Amino acid sequence: MVESKIYIGLNDLASNTQLFxxxxxxxxxxxxxxxxxxxxxxxxxxxxxxxESGEYAKEICLVLTLIDVEKSVVKDIAGDLCAFFNQESVLITENRIDAYFIRERLEYDSKEDSGSD
Structure with a gap:
């Protein structure tokens, strides 16, 4: 299984500042x-x-985590976010992971919880 992360900066490309x-x-x-x-x-x-100009900027970024999503879909999402947020680029990282769900439930007696005998 693959975990993909997309790093999207929030500074606008034209102004180098966060607009919203x-x-x-x-x-x-x-x-x-x-x-x-x-x-x-x-x-x-x-x-x-x-x-690319060599200028360094501090900025807030969103890190989007996608697990087991097709690579082509990850790239499409990254492209959309790059365009919508007016970025020079966004960074995608991929790592192989082991992932699994744990399902556990507590059983209880509703009479005991309600305080009635």
Whole structure:
């Protein structure tokens, strides 16, 4: 199984500054993932980036995690986010992982929980 991560900076390419609040970018990211119908998670991180011009920028970035999503779909999502967020580029990383779900339930007596005898 493959875990893909897409790193998307929030500084606009033209101004080298973040134009909107984080929540606006997060909303767009969610809509893109929902439109592709992929399972996802994301985090907000702080980092640095070196533009092709050599200029260094500190910026907030979204890190989108996709597990077991086809490589072509990951690239399509990355391209959409790069365009929508007006980025010079976005970074994709891929790692082979072992992933599994644990399912466990607690059983309880509803009479005991309600306090009735």
């Amino acid at each position: 609040e984080n929540e606006k970018y997060i909303s767009i990211l969610r809509k893109v993932c929902h439109s592709y119908r992929v399972p996802f998670s994301f985090s907000v991180q702080e980092g640095g980036y070196i533009y």
